Amino acid sequence: MFAIKTVLSPVDFSTGTDQEVATAAEVCTTFGARLVLHHNEDTAPLGLSRAWDWDETHVAAQGQRPVAEARMADITRHLSPALAVEAKISRGLVVPSLLFLARQLPADLLVVATRGQTSDDHTSVAERLLVDAPCPVLALRAANGSCCQLELQAAEGALIDVVVPTDLTLPSLTAVDYAFELARQLPLRIHLLHVISGRKASAAEAAETGGDGATRPSAAAEIAQQKLAGLVPEELREQATTHVETGSPGDAILAFAQRLGARFIVMGEHAPDLLRHVFTHDTAKDVLHRASCAVWFVPAV
Numbered sequence: 379m380f381a382i383k384t385v386l387s388p389v390d391f392s393t394g395t396d397q398e399v400a401t402a403a404e405v406c407t408t409f410g411a412r413l414v415l416h417h418n419e420d421t422a423p424l425g426l427s428r429a430w431d432w433d434e435t436h437v438a439a440q441g442q443r444p445v446a447e448a449r450m451a452d453i454t455r456h457l458s459p460a461l462a463v464e465a466k467i468s469r470g471l472v473v474p475s476l477l478f479l480a481r482q483l484p485a486d487l488l489v490v491a492t493r494g495q496t497s498d499d500h501t502s503v504a505e506r507l508l509v510d511a512p513c514p515v516l517a518l519r520a521a522n523g524s525c526c527q528l529e530l531q532a533a534e535g536a537l538i539d540v541v542v543p544t545d546l547t548l549p550s551l552t553a554v555d556y557a558f559e560l561a562r563q564l565p566l567r568i569h570l571l572h573v574i575s576g577r578k579a580s581a582a583e584a585a586e587t588g589g590d591g592a593t594r595p596s597a598a599a600e601i602a603q604q605k606l607a608g609l610v611p612e613e614l615r616e617q618a619t620t621h622v623e624t625g626s627p628g629d630a631i632l633a634f635a636q637r638l639g640a641r642f643i644v645m646g647e648h649a650p651d652l653l654r655h656v657f658t659h660d661t662a663k664d665v666l667h668r669a670s671c672a673v674w675f676v677p678a679v
Contacts, residue, residue, distance in 0.1 A: 541571055544609075552677075567619070646677075
């Protein structure tokens with residue numbers, strides 16, 4: 379049964395941490411969940427600050443748990459007293475520490491901010507969380523010291539536009555089901571999107587011209603539309619629409635979300651393997667680093 383009972387969010391005391399925590403708190407308030415804030419003393423943090431670009435206060439605080447505890451307490455003091463909040467502080471490698479805590483709690487959602495920066499081996503902390511996290515990851519794209527807002531509430535009678543890309547494989551269908559569960563609890567309009575990759579279909583295959591000169595969807599587009607329509611639960615048909623685009627998946631998803639003014643994107647993360655990393659383009663990571671709105675990643679398992 380779908381439930382968000384525990385939300386885990388790493389904090390690094392950098393500019394923008396308050397916005398990240400506020401978003402995590404909003405999710406908790408919406409779903410009646412508890413919030414667990416995690417700070418790691420030792421390694422370059424996840425969030426809005428750059429690797430090893432720490433302010434003097436934080437540098438002085440390394441290894442001094444009372445200072446970190448005081449800063450965590452200051453953050454929690456500004457949250458609603460009705461919200462159940464816990465603060466956890468760890469030392470060691472940030473990703474293993476965070477993943478251990480996520481499994482131990484267990485967490486139902488990770489809320490993280492990312493600037494899309496990568497380390498020397500081209501693997502950012504956020505990317506590693508997408509691969510290994512035991513629960514969905516809500517990524518908040520950061521720019522100019524602030525991160526995008528989620529805003530799960532809408533004006534009375536209005537619906538929040540959410541893009542749900544799917545390549546109709548099992549990992550992406552897990553995310554589709556997750557999005558529909560969200561729509562059962564929130565005022566969402568789900569936009570199911572399938573992209574016919576430019577590597578697999580030329581522009582001529584994406585649209586066929588009839589004898590009367592009118593442009594008609596290709597057979598591939600029609601089949602995709604039928605499959606998308608078949609995914610929509612009967613009780614949510616008034617809250618869902620289907621769309622088929624052609625082009626590079628990452629570009630098409632981001633352009634569609636931009637045109638729509640989507641509040642956030644819900645998409646699956648395929649289980650990784652060596653060949654995929656070496657030979658294929660990773661749409662999930664492309665969207666992670668380029669989306670101007672929040673992205674809710676859902677693991678395949």
